[in-house]
Every structure is written in structure tokens, then in C-alpha cells.
Amino acid sequence: MDWRSMKPDTLSFAPLQIIFNEGEESNGIYLIQEGVVEIFRVREGTEINLGTLKQNDVLGTLTVLSKEPRTASARATVKCTVLFFQSDGLKNSFKEIPVWSQAVIKDAIGRVKHVNELLIESKLNEKKLLRNVGSSHHHSAQLAYLLASLVRKGAILNDSQVSIYPTKDFVTCAELILMKKYTYLEQIFKAFNECGLVKEIDDKKYGKILFKPSPGLLEEFAVYSLNIAKKGSITFLPQKFYPWMSAVARISKKNNSQEKFKRSDLAILIQTELGREDGEFLVSELIQHEVLSEKDNFVTFTTSKLQKTVVFESLSRILKDIVP
Structure with a gap:
């Protein structure tokens, strides 16, 4: 039996109207006659787009042959007209096809579900990263990399022929490069000193200089801080x-x-x-x-x-x- 030969209901949806929600009982599939439908999920308060369907596409297929609830939500992006086919008739039609074909279809559905889960995880991580690109952890990583570059290439010899690393105008230069406020970057640089990432001391001739800085340590911290920016959070040891x-x-x-x-x-x-x-x-x-x-x-x-x-x-x- 061809499921298209079944007698469907014709339904219309206004722009932005929900066709079905994730978690609802799956009672049939929809054949789009006109319009565009967006498939999405909401995870951790973030809406994740899984794709769009248009004329002659079918939605609701992943759960129609099982008793599982809807795995995603569907929303009309423009005015839509769809044909709705009830689950019972579809299941009867499914039973008429060869057993091996049923197995292939079920396997394909399972694989699509798995791919959707991977897509959701990927998009969620991407959104987290974008959300944290402007965070102080992201900027501290940039500042640490700049400071490591200064240590590797910006040393000068003092009167005793010892390499020193003046920090005069460093934050000003960072302000121009990173395009962030001086006072903001100054707070981060001050935190570097307070926590021992670098040690700034006074030199009679050159003013503020770094005392035995480690570019490797600065670069390690930059990677560490970027990881926090990507994850959005991290579990610290108790401060005690x-x-x-x-x-x-x-x-x-x-x-x-x-x-x-x-x-x-x-x-x-x-x-x-x-x-x-x-x-x-x-x-x-x-x-x-x-x-x-x-x-x-x-x-x-x-x-x-x-x-x-x-x-x-x-x-x-x-x-x-x-x-x-």
C-alpha cells in the first residue's frame, strides 16, 4: 500500500506557529504541500536549529513507527499547508513491506537519531564558545600570549648586561591590539601579578620590569584560560x-x-x-x-x-x- 494513497487531513499553519513540540506523542507524519518548516530542539536554554524542510519534504518520520515521543519540535517559518497522515494507517502499510526492508528502515532511523544528537552537541558547544569569546578568560588568554611574546622577543640588556623585560606601555599596546579598554586590561594584568603568573618589580632606570618571567608558563595559562572560555565553566579545587x-x-x-x-x-x-x-x-x-x-x-x-x-x-x- 502506498501511504500517499491514504486519505490525509489538510492542515494550515500560520508563520511561527508550532506544528508539534518535542516530547509530545507521535501520532502521524506531515507532508509539506506549501511553505517552510523549521526543526529545532531546546537544550540548556538554547534553541538549536536542526534544519529546515520545504515542499514535498516529510516531517515526523523518526518516531512514527515507534511509541517514542517526538524527538524535536517543528515550527512553520512562513504560512504552511501540510497533509497529515495518521500513525495507525502508516504502521499497517509498514507491515506490508518485506521484513528486511523494515530492518533497514529502522536502522536508518536509529542512525539519523544518533547523528541528530551529535549535531546538537556540536551546535551547543559552538554556541557556548561564541557566548564566551568576549569573556575575561578569553581576553586573559590573549593578554598572556602577548606577554609571552614580549618575554621571548622584547628583552633588552641593562647596564649589567642582564636581560630585562620592561612592562612600560605594555597595557597600552595591548589596548590597541585587542581593542579593549585600558582599565579592563589593567585589571587582568594586575591579577597576573597578584596570583604569581608573573612578578613585576621596580628598576631604577627602566621602571616596572618582569622578574624572571616564564613564557612557557604564560602560554600554558593561555591554553588553560581558553579552555575555560570554551566550556563556560570549570570545577575548581576547594580554595582551602x-x-x-x-x-x-x-x-x-x-x-x-x-x-x-x-x-x-x-x-x-x-x-x-x-x-x-x-x-x-x-x-x-x-x-x-x-x-x-x-x-x-x-x-x-x-x-x-x-x-x-x-x-x-x-x-x-x-x-x-x-x-x-
């Missing part, structure tokens, strides 16, 4: 962990950069370093959050990773409150 992690890094430095300790010894060292009496508890907390790792009653860590985590997370917390 930062002084504990810094203490572990100092302990390593005091012990010839040792990064493996017997658990009980590290607990005592942390107690001494922080002037506390709960070193074992602190070690347990750091292990539980995978800041430290334990094997055979020995605790290991990477000092540089601890330091970067403290700096990057502390800085990112501040950046969240800086408004472009």
Missing part, C-alpha cells in the same frame, strides 16, 4: 587546598626537590610547615582529590603541577569577577 598545596611545594624545595615521601613523614612535614596538628587529615584530603597519589604507603606528586594549579585556579577565580 591552595595553602596546603603550596606548603607541599615548599617542602619539596627544602628537600632538594624531592617529590616522593613516606605518607607519615609528609604529614609531619606539612604540620610543621603550616603550624597545624592535622597533617594526616590534610594528606588524606589531597589524596582523595587526586592532588597527591599514594602507592605502598608512599605519596608522590609533581611540584610544578601543584604550583600551576594554585596559580591558574586562583587567577581564574579572580577573572570571573572582572567584567569586560
Whole structure:
């Protein structure tokens, strides 16, 4: 039986009128006679367009042969006329085709659903990225890259023939390059200093200069900050962990950069370093959050990773409150 030979209902929809909503019971399919229909979903408060259908296209096919609710919403973009075919008649027609054809059709429908899910995820991520391109995390990444470039190429020799990195007019140059307000970029640069990403000191002859800057660290932070901008959010460690992690890094430095300790010894060292009496508890907390790792009653860590985590997370917390 040809489903087109069935007796459909003729329906009309005004511009922007909803034809059906995602989640509603699937009771048939629609053959567009005239007009254009938009298929969309709403995820995380964002409307995601899955495509448009026009004359002679059919909508509602993905769920018509199953008991699943509608997987997307349909809306007329202009005045539309459609033919509506009831599900019951379609299912009877479907049963008349060969079993292998039924299997192929069902498989194809499943694949289309999967592709739609991938498309939704991709478009949602794209919208998140666009939404965060203008964020302070995005701009801090740009500023960090500029600063890394200054460190790599902008060094000058002072009277003692030591390379120094003057920061005079740096924010002004960044203002011209990034086309953002000076005061806004100045806040970000100040945060870089406050959190230890860079250290700015006074030089009698050259004014403000960077003290032993690391372009690699700046570039790593830029990547980190861009990832936050793309995701829109990130899970930070509890702030109370930062002084504990810094203490572990100092302990390593005091012990010839040792990064493996017997658990009980590290607990005592942390107690001494922080002037506390709960070193074992602190070690347990750091292990539980995978800041430290334990094997055979020995605790290991990477000092540089601890330091970067403290700096990057502390800085990112501040950046969240800086408004472009």
C-alpha cells in the first residue's frame, strides 16, 4: 500500500506557529504541500536549529513507527499547508513491506537519531564558545600570549648586561591590539601579578620590569584560560587546598626537590610547615582529590603541577569577577 494513497487531513499553519513540540506523542507524519518548516530542539536554554524542510519534504518520520515521543519540535517559518497522515494507517502499510526492508528502515532511523544528537552537541558547544569569546578568560588568554611574546622577543640588556623585560606601555599596546579598554586590561594584568603568573618589580632606570618571567608558563595559562572560555565553566579545587598545596611545594624545595615521601613523614612535614596538628587529615584530603597519589604507603606528586594549579585556579577565580 502506498501511504500517499491514504486519505490525509489538510492542515494550515500560520508563520511561527508550532506544528508539534518535542516530547509530545507521535501520532502521524506531515507532508509539506506549501511553505517552510523549521526543526529545532531546546537544550540548556538554547534553541538549536536542526534544519529546515520545504515542499514535498516529510516531517515526523523518526518516531512514527515507534511509541517514542517526538524527538524535536517543528515550527512553520512562513504560512504552511501540510497533509497529515495518521500513525495507525502508516504502521499497517509498514507491515506490508518485506521484513528486511523494515530492518533497514529502522536502522536508518536509529542512525539519523544518533547523528541528530551529535549535531546538537556540536551546535551547543559552538554556541557556548561564541557566548564566551568576549569573556575575561578569553581576553586573559590573549593578554598572556602577548606577554609571552614580549618575554621571548622584547628583552633588552641593562647596564649589567642582564636581560630585562620592561612592562612600560605594555597595557597600552595591548589596548590597541585587542581593542579593549585600558582599565579592563589593567585589571587582568594586575591579577597576573597578584596570583604569581608573573612578578613585576621596580628598576631604577627602566621602571616596572618582569622578574624572571616564564613564557612557557604564560602560554600554558593561555591554553588553560581558553579552555575555560570554551566550556563556560570549570570545577575548581576547594580554595582551602591552595595553602596546603603550596606548603607541599615548599617542602619539596627544602628537600632538594624531592617529590616522593613516606605518607607519615609528609604529614609531619606539612604540620610543621603550616603550624597545624592535622597533617594526616590534610594528606588524606589531597589524596582523595587526586592532588597527591599514594602507592605502598608512599605519596608522590609533581611540584610544578601543584604550583600551576594554585596559580591558574586562583587567577581564574579572580577573572570571573572582572567584567569586560
